[in-house]
Amino acid sequence: MGPRFKLRTLGIAAGGALVIALSTGAGKPQDNTTYSFVLTNMAMAFYRGDEKIDCPEGRSHTVREAFLATQSAAERERLLKPENSVEFERKYKGDFVNGPGGRNICTDSAYFDTPDRALQKTVQSKIGPGIDLDGATAGQTAPGTCAHESFTSPTGEAGVDNQFFRAVACNTAWRGASTGQGDFAGGFYFTTSPAVVLVRDVQSWTDDPHVEVIIAASRDKPMLDADQKTVPGSSMTVLDNPRYRNVLNGRIEHGVLTTEPANLVLPYAWVGASGGELLLNHIRLRLRLMPDGGLQGQAGAYQPIDNALAVPHVGGPGVASVAGLECASVRKTLRVLADGDRDPKTGQCASVSIGMNFGAAPAFVFDKGVLAGSPGGGAIRQAQR
Amino acid sequence: MQAPRRHFRTVATLVAAGFAAALLGCSTSPEPAGPGLALSTEAPGRIVGMRRLTEAQYRNVIADVFGQDIKVGGRFDPLIRPDHELIANGAAGATISPAGFEQFDIMGRTIAAQVLDEQHRATFLSCKPADPAKADPDCARTFLRKVGPYVFRRPLTSAELEFYVSLAGRGAGLTNEFRQGLELSLASMLVSPEFLYRVESVGSDGLRLDAYSKASRLSFLVWNSGPDQMLMEAAAHGQLSNQKGLQAQLTRMLASPKAELGARAFFTDFLQLDRVADVTKDTVVYKRFTQGVADDLKEQMLLTVVDHLIAQDKPYPELFTTRKTFLNRRLGVLYQAPVAASTGWEPYEIPVADDRVGLLGQGAFLALFSHEGRSSPTLRGRAIREVLMCQPVPNPPANVDFSGFNDTSNAVRKTARQRLEVHRTNPTCAGCHRITDPLGLPLERFDGVGAARDSENGAPIDVTGTFEGKAFDGVAALGYLLSQSPATSQCLTTRAAEYATGVTTAKLPKGWVSALTKDFKAGGYRYRLLIERIALSPEFHAAPEAQATPAKVAALVSSRTSNEVR
Incomplete structure (x- = not known):
């Protein structure tokens, strides 16, 4: 047998049929009243005021500090000696953060949420970011909610509901060690769990009594620039999974798009970790179309208590042992402060209000095989500069 | 072990x-x-x-x-x-x-x-x-x-x-x-x-390549690879010494999917696409440009060229006016165009309203012939002259003051055209800039990475120019004029002949390029036909020294009319 002569698989011939099939009907917008985007940001809104006013009781404890608190004064002193550092690390990173059956204080925070668990140091300031979710007047409790204090937003809006902020904003993991925000305030990782936004039936972005907002998971990662920011004009495909297709009804008044409360579910994964779901009940959006064709604004929702710990949960055991987060304490605090999805039988609330920043960049979105609308309503070219 | x-x-x-x-x-x-x-x-x-x-x-x-x-x-x-x-x-x-x-x-x-x-x-x-x-x-x-x-x-x-x-x-x-x-x-x-x-070795006459050297030349020209078994056997049996045998092999080879590889290799060399891999851009200015984008731009150009010339068998001049290209998702962002396929490439037709037309509108050309942090009408114009028209442009003097042109945030001279005015009016610079800039400035609506723009520093971009005495406006018009210019098709013929034989233009047999160009035109500027004409030419099979000797070349060319190509 002589030497083999193999032909190369050639791009044009092999790819031609495929791409022609894929491009059928995909080149032209479905309509000109749909604005399409890729979600770039849906992160916890953080307001940093004077720390003495925000957190007069100081910062919340870390796992390390929580462990030391369980020890006698003499034992604390002994463990903190440099020569005992290895033993100290082993004890608090081992026995204290782990339980039977491989449980971990962060991945199984409910198990560690015991009556003797200390609460987080909560925000005492009257100012907090977010949206008025319950519409309750001062001193009143809206149906389906639990009694709680509201914030006034940094821009002066009263009645802001954001118990999540109240619970965690004195914790270094969110507040940050110095002037910057902590790792967990970085929001949800929509580069690893991409999602798209379609604003449909838009007749006028100034005033429109009804528009439809679809927030859906995508199977494609958006393009990132050298600064790891989403580049406008990415092509994204909507994931064909009805569970992750969230339809919200809204209206536009004076250029502000506001949606009616609706539950939202999106897949969610942290970098390098297995994923879960992001659950945001009764979510409301308040958005503006920006000159660059993107969307900017706020979102407010009630997040189930354990889901509010989604980042720590997905982050795995390292969240406690490396980042030092005392997740069980955070969970307990969220339970105490929970203000949404009240169980009429027990009177207990199952979710906690949260305020988020919301951002989306103009993108080409293929929905059910068809190009859905135009990126940012055609402002895409300006968005490049 | x-x-x-x-x-x-x-x-x-x-x-x-x-x-x-x-x-x-x-x-x-x-x-x-x-x-x-x-x-x-x-x-x-x-x-x-x-x-x-x-x-x-x-x-x-x-x-x-x-x-x-x-x-x-x-x-x-x-x-x-x-x-x-x-x-x-x-x-x-x-x-x-x-x-x-x-x-x-x-x-x-x-x-x-x-x-x-x-x-x-x-x-x-x-x-x-x-x-x-x-x-x-x-x-x-x-x-x-x-x-x-x-x-x-x-x-x-x-x-x-x-x-x-x-x-x-x-x-x-x-x-x-x-x-x-x-x-x-x-x-x-x-x-x-x-x-x-x-x-490459000569045969017994000392003038022409031996059979296996012919086979190699042929296979590297058409396939960019070595001869296969059939070609080796044809060489062994002397079939490459006569027109019929040579034509049979050539027809077989051009029909093979491997002919795409040959075209890719030639156009990579001709269009200098090998340099695209080394293109770097200032990521502060062009945040979207990555090595992946550079690789994609090269592939896009090759897909476009090969589809046009090989798959569609369309005339070469139409490469300057075609609106058909290919995009993947990464380039979709650069072109600001929707791409349905999550992975791989798909055909894309540039909208009629868009001035991004033909070879000149390809991101690879625009990014390659630009500077790291800005576009360059001079580099682009020079590339059109040198690469596409085979008209060498002298290098600039060593003591040129570029500071005025490099000041891209100049409040008065906002556009490249305004900044280049200094060079076009300075007698020392004008000689070259007058032949490069009028061809490069019409491409200024594409920045240094090939992304479209309407203005520079807030000022509108003038994309008018003149070429061979004809005024035009924009890339599409320039592309059309280039497609009509004999210089572009003759340049392709010249480069193909150089590529096929490995010798420079000066050493190519006199009259060969003219004959090839004439055949190229008569055949409707089909690339396959050009390759076929080259491969069947006696000059293609001649030893390099023979090509350089007029008497020997004359002897070889005289055999063109016969069936003998030895």
């Missing part, structure tokens, strides 16, 4: 010995034909040309001879592109540095080890050694005789065969393994200049 350390130097010496032996040439003695291609009864004639394989050619040959699953890993010494020439010309004068040879040595050993590993051995080794721990000259000979002609792209002489058989034997003796000895022998062949270079 790894060879014992004390044997390493000896083995390395043997591999190098193969290189040296091939350089010096081996004496010949007739050998009866056996399995595989017959041994040569005589040594190849006088060497008249050597062109080092390009990286793509090396990879293609290995894939064709040993299979695509044979991995080729290593760094290739870069080939130099002489000023205003093709890399194909640079390959003709390319040496191999010690470090480059070391890389070829590593690659050769790795390839040989894969060819003779358990997975692939049976495909190439039809015999079994009498004792796997010892040398077996007969079995080694059988293997080398089959593989050798496709590695050297000609039959081995008996002396060559015996040399490599003896290498296999000595290797087996050192390692106590027949297979390792054979690996050593094959690795040695793979660092031989007979493999690393396209060695």
Whole structure:
């Protein structure tokens, strides 16, 4: 047998049929009243005021500090000696953060949420970011909610509901060690769990009594620039999974798009970790179309208590042992402060209000095989500069 | 099993010995034909040309001879592109540095080890050694005789065969393994200049290439790879010496999907797309430009060219006006265009309202002929002159003051046209800028990475110009004028002739390019037809010195009318 002569698989011939099939009907917008985007940001809104006013009781404890608190004064002193550092690390990173059956204080925070668990140091300031979710007047409790204090937003809006902020904003993991925000305030990782936004039936972005907002998971990662920011004009495909297709009804008044409360579910994964779901009940959006064709604004929702710990949960055991987060304490605090999805039988609330920043960049979105609308309503070219 | 350390130097010496032996040439003695291609009864004639394989050619040959699953890993010494020439010309004068040879040595050993590993051995080794721990000259000979002609792209002489058989034997003796000895022998062949270079020899008349050199020229021109079995057999049977046999092979080869590889290789060289891999951009200015984008831009250009010229068989001038190209998701962002396919490429038609037309509108051209942090009408205009029209433009003087032009945030001179005005009005600069800038400025609605823009520093961009006495406005109009210019089609013909023969324009036979250009035009500017005309030309098969001698060329050209192309 002589030497083999193999032909190369050639791009044009092999790819031609495929791409022609894929491009059928995909080149032209479905309509000109749909604005399409890729979600770039849906992160916890953080307001940093004077720390003495925000957190007069100081910062919340870390796992390390929580462990030391369980020890006698003499034992604390002994463990903190440099020569005992290895033993100290082993004890608090081992026995204290782990339980039977491989449980971990962060991945199984409910198990560690015991009556003797200390609460987080909560925000005492009257100012907090977010949206008025319950519409309750001062001193009143809206149906389906639990009694709680509201914030006034940094821009002066009263009645802001954001118990999540109240619970965690004195914790270094969110507040940050110095002037910057902590790792967990970085929001949800929509580069690893991409999602798209379609604003449909838009007749006028100034005033429109009804528009439809679809927030859906995508199977494609958006393009990132050298600064790891989403580049406008990415092509994204909507994931064909009805569970992750969230339809919200809204209206536009004076250029502000506001949606009616609706539950939202999106897949969610942290970098390098297995994923879960992001659950945001009764979510409301308040958005503006920006000159660059993107969307900017706020979102407010009630997040189930354990889901509010989604980042720590997905982050795995390292969240406690490396980042030092005392997740069980955070969970307990969220339970105490929970203000949404009240169980009429027990009177207990199952979710906690949260305020988020919301951002989306103009993108080409293929929905059910068809190009859905135009990126940012055609402002895409300006968005490049 | 790894060879014992004390044997390493000896083995390395043997591999190098193969290189040296091939350089010096081996004496010949007739050998009866056996399995595989017959041994040569005589040594190849006088060497008249050597062109080092390009990286793509090396990879293609290995894939064709040993299979695509044979991995080729290593760094290739870069080939130099002489000023205003093709890399194909640079390959003709390319040496191999010690470090480059070391890389070829590593690659050769790795390839040989894969060819003779358990997975692939049976495909190439039809015999079994009498004792796997010892040398077996007969079995080694059988293997080398089959593989050798496709590695050297000609039959081995008996002396060559015996040399490599003896290498296999000595290797087996050192390692106590027949297979390792054979690996050593094959690795040695793979660092031989007979493999690393396209060695061209003359036939008995001393004027024309011998049959196997013809076959090699043909296959590298059409496929960018070595001859296959049918082409080697055609050479062996003298079928490449007559028009009918040559035409038959050419028709077969052009119909092969591998013809795309040949077109890709030529246009990579012609359009200088090899340089795209080295394009870097200032990520502060162009945050979206990554190495991946650069690679994609090159592939986009090649997909566009090959689809237009090979798959669609459309006229070359229409490449300047076509709105058809291909996009993937990454380039979709640069082009700000929707791309349905999550992975891979899909056809895309540039909207009529968009001025991004043809070759000039391709991101690869626009990004390649720009600076790191800004576009460059001068580089682009020069590229149009030099690359697409074969009209060399002198380099700028060493003491040019670029500060005025580089001040891209100049509040008064906001656009490149305004900033370049200084050069166009300065008599020292004007000579060149008058021939480059009017062709580059109309491309200014595309920034330094090829993304569209309407304004620069808030000022509208003027994309008017004149070309060959005709005023135009925008890339589409310029593309049309270039498509109508005889200079562009003649430039392609010239470069194709240079590429095919490895010689510079000055050394091409007089009148050949004119004849090819005339045929190219008469044939509707079809690229396939151009390649066919080149391959069937007597000039294509002539020894380089013969081409340089008018009397000899005249003798060769006179045979064009006959059926004889020897």
